[in-house]
Amino acid sequence: MAMDNRVTSIAILVFCSALACCNAGGVAAPQNIGQIFNVLNYGAKPGKNFDCTQAFILTWKAACNFVGPRARFFVPQGIFTVGEAVFQGPCKSQFPIYFQVAGTVQAMPDPSVYSGQGWMSFSHINGLIITGGGTIDGQGPLVWQYNDCKRNGNCVHLPASMHFNDVQHVKIKGLTYLNAMGFHMHITNSFMVSAHSLTITAPEDSPNTDGMHVSKSNSVKIARSTIRTGDDCVSLGQGATNVTVNKVICGPGHGISVGSLGKYPKEADVRGLIVKNCTLQGTDNGIRIKTYPASDPSAAAGMFFNDIVMENVKNPIIINQFYGSSSPKPSQVRISDIVYNNIRGTSATAVAISLKCSPAFTCTNLHFSNINLRPSPTAKGVFTSNCSNAHVMANGPHFPAPCK
Ligand SMILES: *[C@@H]1O[C@H](CO)[C@@H](O)[C@H](O)[C@H]1NC(C)=O
Ligand SMILES: *[C@@H]1O[C@H](CO)[C@@H](O)[C@H](O)[C@H]1NC(C)=O
Numbered sequence: 001m002a003m004d005n006r007v008t009s010i011a012i013l014v015f016c017s018a019l020a021c022c023n024a025g026g027v028a029a030p031q032n033i034g035q036i037f038n039v040l041n042y043g044a045k046p047g048k049n050f051d052c053t054q055a056f057i058l059t060w061k062a063a064c065n066f067v068g069p070r071a072r073f074f075v076p077q078g079i080f081t082v083g084e085a086v087f088q089g090p091c092k093s094q095f096p097i098y099f100q101v102a103g104t105v106q107a108m109p110d111p112s113v114y115s116g117q118g119w120m121s122f123s124h125i126n127g128l129i130i131t132g133g134g135t136i137d138g139q140g141p142l143v144w145q146y147n148d149c150k151r152n153g154n155c156v157h158l159p160a161s162m163h164f165n166d167v168q169h170v171k172i173k174g175l176t177y178l179n180a181m182g183f184h185m186h187i188t189n190s191f192m193v194s195a196h197s198l199t200i201t202a203p204e205d206s207p208n209t210d211g212m213h214v215s216k217s218n219s220v221k222i223a224r225s226t227i228r229t230g231d232d233c234v235s236l237g238q239g240a241t242n243v244t245v246n247k248v249i250c251g252p253g254h255g256i257s258v259g260s261l262g263k264y265p266k267e268a269d270v271r272g273l274i275v276k277n278c279t280l281q282g283t284d285n286g287i288r289i290k291t292y293p294a295s296d297p298s299a300a301a302g303m304f305f306n307d308i309v310m311e312n313v314k315n316p317i318i319i320n321q322f323y324g325s326s327s328p329k330p331s332q333v334r335i336s337d338i339v340y341n342n343i344r345g346t347s348a349t350a351v352a353i354s355l356k357c358s359p360a361f362t363c364t365n366l367h368f369s370n371i372n373l374r375p376s377p378t379a380k381g382v383f384t385s386n387c388s389n390a391h392v393m394a395n396g397p398h399f400p401a402p403c404k
């Protein structure tokens with residue numbers, strides 16, 4: 001196929017100077033910018049009332065079919081309104097494809113438009129770089145009223161702003177996510193995904209607006225980001241393995257969460273989680289593991305929580321294996337091999353450490369060291385740890401005193 005004639009070096013230079021993106025030396029060689037596929041050239045128009053969904057999909061197809069290096073799906077400055085958009089691969093190039101948003105992409109605020117789990121879905125792509133400094137606005141305030149998950153345990157979730165299924169070697173960096181309808185980002189069945197320098201914001205009372213949800217994926221890194229939402233900052237579902245969360249600031253919201261696990265039959269294990277250098281501000285939980293009672297057997301094991309600051313967090317360290325159901329049958333999720341090291345700051349309630357493990361399987365190998373949590377003024381009662389069925393080893397300074 002001949003090179004798309006809409007892609008010209010003039011467009012590249014205009015793009016380059018408009019964004020002042022050229023590196024030292026002034027003018028970047030066009031081959032460093034790559035081939036730009038600008039949504040404006042495929043029928044997109046800025047404005048709140050123009051539906052750009054088809055234009056975005058056509059632009060993606062052109063970029064995805066490009067064989068050379070650095071194909072660049074490009075959204076310029078301006079507000080672009082988009083409904084359900086599936087960006088599917090495999091793409092033709094052996095090089096990663098760029099998805100660059102300089103402007104604002106705004107969701108159509110109509111739940112009937114979305115049939116899948118994502119507003120923008122990326123699937124079957126190997127090599128993807130999502131970047132550009134722009135904003136991904138889910139328009140949540142206009143649709144949250146349709147979320148009935150508080151009343152209905154089997155509710156249908158509103159779509160994630162970005163849903164990733166079967167993607168590999170993905171970088172997401174330098175974007176702002178605002179008011180997702182559901183999760184801001186949902187990563188599943190994927191490998192080697194790294195997200196950094198993101199700002200994710202939704203109001204404290206917005207429903208199920210997790211910052212980042214990861215399941216059935218291996219090697220995921222989330223770093224240097226600020227996530228302030230109404231639900232979990234980062235949540236790991238079944239089959240999340242080798243996940244690192246580094247230098248993330250959370251709050252408000254529900255904190256960093258493993259689970260809920262054990263809701264579905266035969267769930268995959270969660271193994272290998274490193275959370276380090278994170279700060280939780282005014283969240284309901286700090287670092288939490290939660291599993292449903294009456295679950296099938298699975299495991300949540302090998303976690304390392306290091307250098308975590310809690311600021312007025314309600315449940316700084318919590319394991320709850322009695323989550324979300326009053327079934328008398330115990331959870332069969334085995335929790336083991338967890339290190340909590342250098343956890344400091346303030347707890348908004350008197351029970352700073354709560355470990356409620358399954359009577360079927362004691363939580364084993366929970367190592368605590370250098371715990372320095374203090375009550376904030378709202379914490380009423382004796383400042384304490386409260387545990388059941390937890391096998392705890394503690395060393396170094398420890399306040400409140402560890403569970404026996
Ligand atoms: C997680 O990483 C470790 C070390 O690199 C590796 O041995 C293990 O296989 C990985 N886990 C999975 C499920 O791939
Ligand atoms: C946290 O950050 C500080 C300062 O950058 C660094 O010295 C420390 O090693 C980090 N902790 C971890 C567990 O990476």
Ligand SMILES: *[C@@H]1O[C@H](CO)[C@@H](O)[C@H](O)[C@H]1NC(C)=O
Pocket residue numbers: 351356384386387388
């Ligand atoms: C500790 O947990 C038990 C239930 O597991 C509860 O009955 C008790 O009130 C808790 N203690 C405190 C101080 O919260």
